Amino acid sequence: MVRELSDRQRRIYEFLYDYIRAKERAPTVREIGEAVGIPSTSVVKYNLLKLAEEGLIEYNPKIARGIRLIGEAVRRLADSIRIPILGPIAAGQPIPVPDTSLDYERTIELTRDIVKNQKGIYALEVQGDSMIDALIHDGDIVLMRYQPTVENGELAAVWLRREEEATLKRFYLEGDRVRLQPANPMMKPIFVPADNVEVKGKVVCVIRRLDS
Amino acid sequence: MVRELSDRQRRIYEFLYDYIRAKERAPTVREIGEAVGIPSTSVVKYNLLKLAEEGLIEYNPKIARGIRLIGEAVRRLADSIRIPILGPIAAGQPIPVPDTSLDYERTIELTRDIVKNQKGIYALEVQGDSMIDALIHDGDIVLMRYQPTVENGELAAVWLRREEEATLKRFYLEGDRVRLQPANPMMKPIFVPADNVEVKGKVVCVIRRLDS
DNA sequence: ATTATATACGAACATATGTTCTTTGTCAAG
């Protein structure tokens, strides 16, 4: 079933993908022919039917601009997720957490390749170099999942009550104390009493945008 | 400008929304008329133009099924970009660069919020902790733009010819030598002769996925 | 050489689909 696509078929498919993404509608047979360099509309149709046989597109006879992409391709088009950027995270400041207010000033748009499960996800922008031990830089975007506990070994955003300090470290509960391990293996862990640690969420992803 | 919509116009808009979401294409004038109970195609057109005036839809004259929804409703549908992951980047290994072969084993899907301009972008997966001075961790995905030179101060992927070593550092050309500055401000720069440095590209973004 | 199959061409054709135009009805303003 999975035959090789001919060169033309591949080019048609790519054109369809680009066109649909750009215009949110399918091209006509003639538009395809012109773009791919096929002079005859019947040949375009012939190859479209091949693509449909391969399960790559949906071909709706007699319907103007009736082609649809199928499967993986559409999922890519359809799926992106908007995550709110709640605010800055810095060593000496409380960690922002989600509230019920519905609109946020800033958001970031991501795909499912980055965030598998959108539930409880929010973003913070790192301010300052205080989390450099976690290999996190000034300006980085940290994606967090809001949850009051984490598994041992997960990278957590924690608030140290006594020190009134926010930090990002790997979390290990060891008896009645907590070992907070920097991501940088050259750096030593710190140990704090368990009741001094308030887990604010789990770090799911770190994004560092350096340039357009 | 923000006039009240007539009942018909509201029903047309709702129908458009449902239809497009279900079929990924716009209905024809006649389909709209039938669904909303308008017997005359000209009346459908009349009301579509009203909706377009209000900025609710995009009306493309003479194009079959040329209606588009405008605004938040559709925004989610549009843009994501597939970037190939060419391979690992590690201290002691040559840096992979794009070639002409068209399909890649692994890719990552991103949005324009991450990659503004797709041109020349590829991804590498960091192997090992040798780039920890650049605040880059084992397993991180590094997005690169393939280019043979970089501006001073940009984070570059460079190949040190003599040492046969790959590294990611901020690049400063100073006379006939190059200063390579780690991202971690606590660490000292290294200086190398300019002809020992081969720039492989610019680092555009770093992504660290910790967990689904 | 012959046959079969996949692919391609181009023109004529069919119809799906947008557009125009004339007429009509409603309703508020003058």
Add this chain to the structure above:
DNA sequence: CTTGACAAAGAACATATGTTCGTATATAAT
């Protein structure tokens, strides 16, 4: 009442767009 703006109908029209068909070429199998 008359006028004008707005909304609607329906039919005729124009064209955008899919389809069919006779023919042709290349390649591989017989």
